[in-house]
Amino acid sequence: MQIDDVEDVEIRLLLEGVQRIYGYDFRDYADASIKRRLNHWLAESGFDTFSQAQSQLLRDRSVFESLLRGITVNVTEMFRDPTFFRAVREQVVPFLKTYPFVKIWHAGCATGEEAYSMAILLNEEGMAGRYRMYATDINEAVLQKAGEGVMPITEMQRFTRNYQKSGGRASFADYYTARYDRAILSPALKKHIVFAPHNLATDGEFGEMNLVLCRNVMIYFKPALKERCLRLFDSSLLPGGFLCLGLKESLERRKMGERYEELAAPLRIYRKRYG
Amino acid sequence: MARTFQAVVVGVSTGGVHALQKLLGGLPAAFPLPILIVQHIGADADGGLAKLLDERCPLRVKEADEQDEILPGTAYLAPPNYHLLVEREGFLSLSADPYVSFARPSVDVLFESAAAVFGPGLIGVVLTGANFDGSRGLKTIKNKGGVAIVQDPADAEAPQMPQAAIAATGVDYVVALDGIATLLQKLAARRNTIPHDEKGRDD
Numbered sequence: 001m002q003i004d005d006v007e008d009v010e011i012r013l014l015l016e017g018v019q020r021i022y023g024y025d026f027r028d029y030a031d032a033s034i035k036r037r038l039n040h041w042l043a044e045s046g047f048d049t050f051s052q053a054q055s056q057l058l059r060d061r062s063v064f065e066s067l068l069r070g071i072t073v074n075v076t077e078m079f080r081d082p083t084f085f086r087a088v089r090e091q092v093v094p095f096l097k098t099y100p101f102v103k104i105w106h107a108g109c110a111t112g113e114e115a116y117s118m119a120i121l122l123n124e125e126g127m128a129g130r131y132r133m134y135a136t137d138i139n140e141a142v143l144q145k146a147g148e149g150v151m152p153i154t155e156m157q158r159f160t161r162n163y164q165k166s167g168g169r170a171s172f173a174d175y176y177t178a179r180y181d182r183a184i185l186s187p188a189l190k191k192h193i194v195f196a197p198h199n200l201a202t203d204g205e206f207g208e209m210n211l212v213l214c215r216n217v218m219i220y221f222k223p224a225l226k227e228r229c230l231r232l233f234d235s236s237l238l239p240g241g242f243l244c245l246g247l248k249e250s251l252e253r254r255k256m257g258e259r260y261e262e263l264a265a266p267l268r269i270y271r272k273r274y275g
Numbered sequence: 276m277a278r279t280f281q282a283v284v285v286g287v288s289t290g291g292v293h294a295l296q297k298l299l300g301g302l303p304a305a306f307p308l309p310i311l312i313v314q315h316i317g318a319d320a321d322g323g324l325a326k327l328l329d330e331r332c333p334l335r336v337k338e339a340d341e342q343d344e345i346l347p348g349t350a351y352l353a354p355p356n357y358h359l360l361v362e363r364e365g366f367l368s369l370s371a372d373p374y375v376s377f378a379r380p381s382v383d384v385l386f387e388s389a390a391a392v393f394g395p396g397l398i399g400v401v402l403t404g405a406n407f408d409g410s411r412g413l414k415t416i417k418n419k420g421g422v423a424i425v426q427d428p429a430d431a432e433a434p435q436m437p438q439a440a441i442a443a444t445g446v447d448y449v450v451a452l453d454g455i456a457t458l459l460q461k462l463a464a465r466r467n468t469i470p471h472d473e474k475g476r477d478d
Contacts, residue, residue, distance in 0.1 A: 004391050004419070032360035032388040033370045075373050081356075082319075216371040219341050219357075248341050248354055248369050 010050035011038060017058050024068065024138070025201045028225035034071060041070030065141070072139040074110040074217060077158060078117045078151075081247055082165035084215075085121060087264040089167050092211070092242050093125045095271075102131045102210040105236060107200060107229070108217030109135035112146030112193075117163075118213065119189045124169045128192070134206055136198035147195045149185035151176075156183050200229050205236040212237055216246035230256055234272070243270040280422075280463055281396035282345065282361075283308050284389045286382030286412070288315040288404030290432030292324065294452055296331055298402070299350055301456025304333040307463050308398075310350040311339075311359060311367070311389060313380045315404070318356040325352045341369045353380035360388040376408035386412025395420030398462060400455065402426045404436025410443035417444045422462065424448045424455060 011034075012027075019025045026034060038050070045066065047053035057063045079085050096102050109115045115135040122131055137143050151159075160172040176183040198206075200217070212233045218226045233243055234256055243251075243260065245268040251257035260270040287294055291314040299310070314324065322338045328350070329336040337343075339351040339359050344366050353359035357369040358380050375381035382401070386409060389397055399416040401409045403426060413423050423446045428434035430451040441449065450458055 004394075030360075030362055030368045032362050032368055032391075033372065035391070036360075036370075036372070036384070036388070075371060219369045219371065223342065246371075248339075248357060250340070 007035075007050065010054075011035060014038075014050050014054050014057065017054060018064065018067070021058050022061075022064055023202070024199070026071065028201060028222045029071075030220055030222055033220050037071040038067075041067055044070070068139060069141050072137075073142055074108060074220075076110055076113045076216065077155065077162065078113045079159060079162035079166045079168075080114065080117075080215075081267075082162045082167075084244070084247065084267045084269070085117060085162075085166035087267045087269055088118075088244070089121055089125060091264055092244075092269060093122070093127070095240070095242070096122075096131075096210060097125070097127065099210060100130065102127075103206075103208060104131060104133040104211045104213065105206045105209045105233075106133055106135040107198065107212065107214040107233070109137050109143075109146055109195070110139075111142050111151075112149065112195070113151070113159075114213070114215065115146065115193055115195075116149065116185055116189050117166075119193060120163070120168070120175055121166070122192075123189070131192055133193045135193050135195050136206075137195075138197065138199045138201075140197050143195045143197060147190070149187075149190060151183045151185065153178055153181050153183045200232065201225060205232050207236065208238055209236045209241055210238055211242045211244065213244045214246075215244060215249075218249060219246060230254065234259070237272045239272055239274040241272050243272065244268065245270070279396060280308055280398055281393045282389060283310045283398045283400060283459060283463075284386055284412075284416075285310060285312045285400045285402065286386065286404070286409035286436070287312070287402035288378075288382075288406055288408065288433065288436055290403035291315070292327075293432070294402045294426070295324075295328055297452050298400075298455055299328055299332040299334055299336060302332070302334050302459065304335070305348055306334060306460070307347050308459075309345045309347055310334070311345070311353075311361065311385060312350060313353045313359060313378075313382045313385045313409075315378050315380070315382075315406075315408070316355045318379075320355040322354075328352070339367050339369070341367065343367045353385065355380075358384040360384060361392045363392050376411070377406065378408050382409035383412040387415045390416045390419045390421060393421070397421035398424065398459065400424045400426075400459075401437055401440040402452070402455075403431035403433050405433035406436060407439035409436055410439040413440045413446070414444040417446075422447050424450060424458065426455065427451045 325338040428437040
C-alpha cells in the first residue's frame, strides 16, 4: 500500500468520526480540495498523521473547532469578478426594484466580502431599506468576523479596482475608515444584513427569496451534495427570482436548468421561470 | 512492472502562449491521453487562450469547467483565478483557495492532486516561466513513480521555472520545446512496455 492510500483511509475514518461525534458531515466534499485543506491543517496542528490527530480530535472540541476553521474557510474578495457585479447592477436590480421589498440569501458568505459588496451595490441603486440579506455560513468563527466588517487595509487597493470595474457610482473610500492596518467598513452597510449559521449539507431552505447568491462554494462539493444545494436554492426561490452562481458553475446538463433562463450568459446569473 | 500512462500535466508561465501552441500543435487529434494544463494568467482573462489553441491545434482544447470528465485527446486549461485539481473518480474540480506558490491557478496544486490520483501513470511537463511554481509538484510526481519532463532552460523564453524544476528533483528528460510533442507521443505509445528500472522512485 502506498502512503497515499493509507492517508485516504485515514481521512475517510476521520471524517466519519467527525460526522458521528460533532454532526458536521464533510464526507460529500470533493476529495482533492478537502485533502489539501486537511493536510494544511495537519501541518499546522503539530500532529504527524491523521490517525494521531484523530483521538484528540474526537475528544477535544477545541481541536475540532480548529479543524473546522481550517477546512471551511472560503476565500473571496469584495466585488470578485467585477463583470458579474456589473451585470447584477444593470440587469438584475431593475427587476428587484419592481418589488416593494426583496429577500436575498447569500449562502456560504465566509468573511462577508461579497455580502458587503452586494449591500454597497443595492444601496447605490436606491434600494436601502427595501431589502434584507441573509448571509449564511457553516463556520461560526468566520460569521463573527463577517459581522465585524473589518478587513486588512492592504486589500483595499484591489477591492477599489474591482469596485470601479463593477460600475460603482461613488468613491470606494467612502465605505470604510482606515485605522492602522485595518479598514473598518461603514456600519450603514450592515443594516440590512443578517449573518446566521447554516450548513448546506444538513440544514433546510430559506423561504421566499428573490435572489440566492452562492458563488464558488459548491465547487468544493461532490455531485450529490451539489445537487442537494441546488434543490435547496430552487425551493427557496420565488418564481421570477434570481440564482447567482460562480463563473465556473452552471445549470447546464441539469434537470433543474429547465426551470431557469440564463440572464447574462457567461456570468451564471439565472432567472427562475414563472409556472 | 508494466504501466500505462493515464494523463499528462503541463505547467507553464511567461512565454506560455507560444510554448503551448508549439507543444499542443505537435500532437495529433487522436493523442491517447488527456492533457491538463496550468498556464499562469491574470484573474480577469477571458477564455480567449483556450479558444485560440483550440482553433490552431488538432487536439480539442477547452477551458476546464468544474466536474468536466477527463477525456483522452482533450487538453484542459485551468480557468483564470481558480486552481485546477483532479478527482479520483476521473473528473476535474476547481478551487478558489488562496494562492499557492504565488499563483492561482498554481502548477503545484494541479501536479500534486494529479500525482495522488494517477501515481506512476502520470507524465509531468514543466515549460518556460519566470518563477518556481511547479517544482514542488514535479517532485511529488517523481515520488509517486511518474515521469518528469522539463523544457531545456537554454531553450526557454524564461529559464527560471525549468531551472527550479531541475534543481528540485531527478528529471527524466530535459528537452527543447521542439522535441516535447514527439517525446510525449513516444511515451504514450509505449504502453505496458516500460522496463522495470525506469519505474524508479525518487527517494
